[in-house]
Amino acid sequence: METAEIRRRWLSFFEGKGHTVVPSAPLLYDDPNLLFVNAGMVPFKPYFLGQQTPPWARATSVQKCVRTLDIEEVGKTTRHGTFFQMNGNFSFGDYFKEGAISYAWELVTGSQDDGFLGFDPDTVWVTVLEGDDEAADIWHRVAGLPQERIQRRGREDNYWHMGVAGPGGPCSEIYIDRGPEHGPDGGPVVDEDRFLEIWNLVFMQEELSAVRSKVDFDIARELPHKNIDTGMGLERVAYLLQGVDNLYEIDEVYPVIAAAEELSGRHYGADHGDDVRFRVVADHVRSGLMLMGDGVTPGNEGRGYVLRRLLRRAVRSMRLLGVQDPALPQLLPVSLEAMAKSYPELEPMFGRISQIAYAEEDAFRRTLASGTTILDTAVSRAKAQGSTQLPGDQAFALHDTYGFPIDLTLEMAEEQGLSVDRDGFTRLMTEQRERAKADARAKKSGHAATEVWRELRDQGATEFLAYQSLTAEASVRGLVVDGARVPALEQGQRGMLVLDRTPFYAESGGQIADEGVIEADGVRLRVRDVQRPVKGLIVHTVEVEEGSLREGAGVQALVDPDWRVQACQAHSGTHVVHAALRQVLGPNALQSGSYNKPGYLRLDFAWNSALSAETRSEIEEVANLALRQDLPVSAAYMTLPEARAQGALALFGETYDEQVRVVEIGGPWSRELCGGTHVRHSSQVGALTMIGESSVGSGSRRVEALVGMDALRYLAGERALVHELTSLVGVSQEHLTDRIGQVLARLKEAERELATMRQQQVLAAAGQLVEQAKDVNGVRVLLHDAGTGVAADELRSLATDLRSRLGDERPAVVAVAGVNNERPAIVVATNGTARDAGVRAGALVKVAAQALGGGGGGKDDLAQGGGQDPSQVPAALTAVEQNVAEHATPAR
Incomplete structure (x- = not known):
């Protein structure tokens, strides 16, 4: 049975049992504790933790997961894999143990002809937590499993929790007996290679007050609403049903x-x-x-x-x-x-x-x-x-x-x-x-800090008014300092504030939070940040500039209008640049991240090469033409499938609800899923100028741009710079490039002439330098410190000239070092007779470069190295001499 078919049967089975099919969350799910989704229940954690109210009583999913802690073990065993898929069915205060066990038994052992998985019931074993007589009784009574195939294990194997205070409960694992060729008999307590776990049923029934380890924790109370969280390894089921030995041999791998x-x-x-x-x-x-x-x-x-x-x-x-x-x-x-x-x-x-x-x-x-x-x-x-x-x-x-x-x-x-x-x-x-x-x-441990936000969220969601207004009358629902609620905030104090309604935009989707003030009689608070710690709750970070604010007080929330206007310009400008990129480069230039604040935007997109100046200019022109056309900007709510059907682009890594907000600029020209604030017509963005383009990793580029007055100020600065340059070189603007080119050409020619003169002077002294060669174990060794300001090519020319002057009758080694731009360099040259004696330039230069704190290499006759420490040039030259003394073998 193909893996895709197992997946389809899973979702179809539970949909037929009244479960809502929830699409897999992206692997980049928004959870501060995780790099990637690593378990099927991760997208449902807010419901299990009580942070959000689940929109359904029953749900099912096939969740994409990635785990990389054991990446070094991949391939060495047949069980370790980094990507896997987890089938899950979930109950939020609906059915419990008997329902979960009944569904599992029916799907696992039901006939394949009838749409089930078709495992032989006689190969099924289960484990339950020691003391969980209820689960054991259900397996025996409902599924008809004999007692000897219902094994009891301790907390290490059959109790589940998140590792922090919160929900937990016993679990029951389902195993398939693969046969005696895979190991000894006796069930999973004896051998978990022969008896392979395929499904874990978690009975979430207790609230833990403290967790010290996997097996050491305190149970505070029974949960008022018991939940079911299950996970079936899709790949494991696939290799059992496909008759192969491991996950690497299934049809998807x-x-x-x-x-x-x-x-x-x-x-x-x-x-x-x-x-x-x-x-x-x-x-x-x-x-x-x-x-x-x-x-x-x-x-x-x-x-x-x-x-x-x-x-x-x-x-x-x-x-x-x-x-x-x-x-x-x-x-x-x-x-x-x-x-x-x-x-x-x-x-x-x-x-x-x-x-x-x-x-x-x-x-x-x-x-x-x-x-x-x-x-x-x-x-x-x-x-x-x-x-x-x-x-x-x-x-x-x-x-x-x-x-x-x-x-x-x-x-x-x-x-x-x-x-x-x-x-x-x-x-x-x-x-x-x-x-x-x-x-x-x-x-x-961050979960513990969310307790106060869950408490405030239970009082109701914050009414979000940012799309409609810049001001709002509101009441203070809660004040928080250092993770704990306080009755009041005093002058000079910094804390967090929750209102029943707010016009402030909370940071999300690449757009930073609004700034502004919150006022009451004799009270003034400066808003420094706005976030959503849990869904539906907006929290303002504030500093009390005047007065004292108490919980329950009435206030007026005032967004800084200039800030908001410029933020709208930047966010709409981001959409315009994205559309321009796709128009110029093609549909593969998809946005992978963005950041915008008043006057500034940056956008990361998929592309594997730098943009030429002509391409950047074309993108900037397309964007500004869209602004000039005064395209209408609109937002509408629809279902996620409807948005995708209309071609709306989603930002990678974002998680979207079933109802999404689609922002259009010029209709289909730019159509993206977005929760940000925007201008009403594209011309309100003002000017847009690109100020940078760079790499942010393989296959990803970043463009930066300014909008509105910031763009005009930037262009004014460039104009002033051009005016200053024209005055300096004494030409009009249209001739500026040619004149600067001429000046640079003359400068390069002068530098070449100076280099030639310096090289001639160095070579002129070569005759005297030859006399400084000394005998080292039968090898003539010439060491020379050329000082500062000597380029590497000059060192090479001097080294080869000195080598030729020493001739080839006797073994000879030349080492010439110098410093240029505060970086030391050394060149070593050997003649043929020296090489016959076992002296190699490549080996010598590595020893010398090591003394300089760097590296080097080259051929046996000529090699070059460098380093970081100019003061070690004498030591580098000495190292060459010592190495020659140790390794030279006179030729016979």
Whole structure:
């Protein structure tokens, strides 16, 4: 049974049982505690935590998930995968244990001909929490399971909670017996390879007051409304029903392995090491596809770093399989074809996805080249110190800072006769993981701080008036300082304020919050920030400038009108620039993030090359023509499917309700899902001028622009600069470029003449320098510090000239060093006789560069290096002499 069919049957079954089908949330779900959605229940957490009222009593979903804590284990076992899908059914105060167990038994064991999954009832085992006699009785009474196939386990295995105070409860796990060829008999308590868990039913029935560990916690009380939260691993069910051994061999994953086999000429199943690499490729290519589909782009931090690591591990694994050419163009389309049955929305966005992925592979191939140079320097340093091992901290730096995979470091160090301190590397990796886990644990404590917001939200949602008005009469519903409610805010105090209604826009969708004041008789508060900590509640961060404000007081909320006008200009300008980008570059130039504040906007979009000056000018012209045309700006509410049917663009990473707000500028010319504030006609944006374009990662670019008066001030500044330059060089504006070009050409010619004269002077002194050569173990060694202001090409010319003057009768080494722009450089040259004696310029320059705090390399006859510390030039020259003394072997 295809994975897509299992997915369809799941949703159809629970929809038929009165559940609302909830689409999968994006992997970039808005949860401050998570990089990605990592469990099927994540989008439902606000309902379980009581932060929001669920819109349905029953729901079901197939949720996309990514977990990367065990990324190093992917491929080594048959269970670790980074992307997976979690089938879930949820009850919010509706059915409970008996309903959840009955549904599970029917779906798992019902006939495939009737639309169920068709597992043999005699292969089904379950576990329940010790003491949960109710669940055990239901399994025996309703499902007819014999007592010996209902096993009881402790909290470690069969109790669920979020790791913080809040809801929790016992769970019951469903296992399938795969047969004696997979392990010993005796149920899941004996062997969880033979008895494979496919489904976990969580009976959320208790409120925990303190959580100290997985098994150590305090139960405060029974929940007044008991909930059901279940999770079935779609991939696990798929490989059981498809008759394969693991998740890498199911229909949504294995085609990538098959394609990798064809590219590499190697075979899956023939060698364990290669099998690991095939699995890494298949898993990471699929995960990368799904992450990019949800708007993640490669980067050096957070989500972008995870994606970068996945793609680079896949490319590296293909390299270890013998594939040196770009691999993602061959593999990513195969993964798309496998996943499109379940996620057809991937196909229209594949142009953008592939553009990002292929650019990242190209960047990594360049990294491999530069990383090799860095590794060579580290190896040379280790050898110079007499070590046979590359230190763990250097291997970790290559891995963590430069993205150089550890397995590549091991392989290349071994080629040069060194081992790697794996224990030191592993220790540093473990420390990094522990820091990440500690950070995650610290972030989890944020749930506790939401208690006050939940309490205020229970009093009702904040009425949001920002679209209609800049002022509002309101009453103070709550005052908060340091996470706790207070009766009043005093003059000079900073705190948070909740009103029953507000005209202030809360930061979201790239638009920063409004500024303004909140006033009452004798009271004035400055609004510094506005946020939505929980859905439906708007919180103002304020400073009390005058008076004292008490809870329950009546106030007047006043948004700064100039601030709002300029914020509207910037947000509408962002939409205009996005539409202009797509008109000029094509539909793949999709926005992946934005930020706008009064007078300024920036927009990130999918693109893998810098924009030429002509292209930037064209985009700016298209945008300003749209402003000049005075296009109408309108907003309308509709369902998400209706918005998508009209072609409305959604911002990647945003989560949308079923009812969405669609903002249009000029009808279909710009149609986006947006909750921001906007002008009413495009001409109200005023002028728009682009001030920057740059890279923000592989396959992603950023444009910056100013609007309104800020744009005019910027242009006025440029005009003043042009006027000043025309006065300086004494020409009119139309001739300014030519005149500056002439001046620069004359300056370059003068610099060339000076360089030639300086080089001639240096070479003129070469005859005297030759006399300074000394004998070192039978080798004539000439060391010279050329001082400051000497360019690298001048050092090379001097070194080669001195080498020719020394002749080839006796072994000779020339080392010439100098400093230019505060950066030291050294050039080493050897004659043929010296090379016959075992003296190599490339080896000598690495030793010298190490003394300078840098690196270098080159050929046996001529090599160049540099560093960071000019004061070490004498030490670098001395290092060359010492190395010659140690390694020279007179020719025979």
